Amino acid sequence: MKFHTEPQLSFEQQNKIGILLMNLGTPDAPTAEAVKPYLGQFLGDQRVVELPKLLWQPILRGVIMPFRSKASAHGYEKVWLNEGSPLAVFTQRQCEGLRARLPDDVFVEYAMTYNKPSVPNVLAKMKANGVGRLLVVPLYPQYAASSAGAALDKVLNELTKQRNQMSLRTVSRFYNHAGYIQAVAAQVKAYRAKHGAGDKLMFSFHGIPQFHHDKGDPYPHECRATAKLVAQELGLSDEQYIVSFQSQFGKGKWLTPSTQTLFDTLPKQGVKKLDVVCAGFMADCLETMEEIAIAGREQFHAAGGEQFHYIPCLNDNPDWLDALTDLVKDNLQGWLQYNL
Structure with missing residues (x-):
């Protein structure tokens, strides 16, 4: 050395x-x-x-x-x-x-x-x-x-x-830090106050291979805990939000449900207006701005969706x-x- x-x-x-x-x-x-x-x-x-x-x-x-x-x-x-x-x-x-x-x-x-x-x-x-x-x-x-x-x-x-x-x-x-949870909730609330609320709020987190979790990675549990805490801060019921995982790569099994799959299926289930927040990303990037805000919007509309709102990451939000x-x-x- x-x-x-x-x-x-x-x-x-x-x-x-x-x-x-x-x-x-x-x-x-x-x-x-x-x-x-x-x-x-x-x-x-x-x-x-x-x-x-x-x-x-x-x-x-x-x-x-x-x-x-x-x-x-x-x-x-x-x-x-x-x-x-x-x-x-x-x-x-x-x-x-x-x-x-x-x-x-x-x-x-x-x-x-x-x-x-x-x-x-x-x-x-x-x-x-x-x-x-x-x-x-x-x-x-x-x-x-x-x-x-x-x-x-x-x-x-x-x-x-x-x-x-x-x-x-x-x-x-x-994932459960009070200030972080409150900042995400305030971001969602402010966006919805300005643009209106969709039928459902999607929390889209970056995915990981399923076997990573099987070997002991706590990631999906912490993602769902974050979503639940933010939803509680917003006063949402379990039916008003959904947790999903994006950016799947390769042919192996990844965490489900897939964000991209839901973009296709949700409109057929009556969810015509969707709000998406990527609470696990602290800064907007390729995976949020292109994969969700651009490609995700196109996919949702092509599947019959009527309104798609991407809520930006916290970025340099003072909260x-x-x-x-x-x-x-x-x-x-x-x-x-x-x-x-």
């Missing part, structure tokens, strides 16, 4: 508190050339695809990356913002919003599990600025090994290379930034010598 060479700092200089927000990652541009290496990192992670490397890597590099990169790039073109990738733009704004709500001597940064800004580079920056106590917050309310687990792996692996290791705290999930600040403060107890 080769350890990093680190700056010589005094105890006072190397004991600052740092907050690291983590999100999935995004290509640098909406092009197949930029998407291809990003997909290689993402789908090459065994936390995401649990197949032996000797079996999966030839398929990934020879089939998946060349063809899926073109389709993904086309999707990114539809949602790309003037400032860049939506996921990167909103994650940066969340970082800035949190930084503004914390004391000046708390160092706040963000990194991506895949692509840039990378965990090694961001941790090196934090280390050089004297961070010796680190709180890592993956921006995934519901824990899945393929999302929060993969993000924490990157941090933990990098810490094994530090000669003078940081003290570490992590927030692996916050969510306040909740994120409370979450961070809760997990900094004992590290700060004064009252936050």
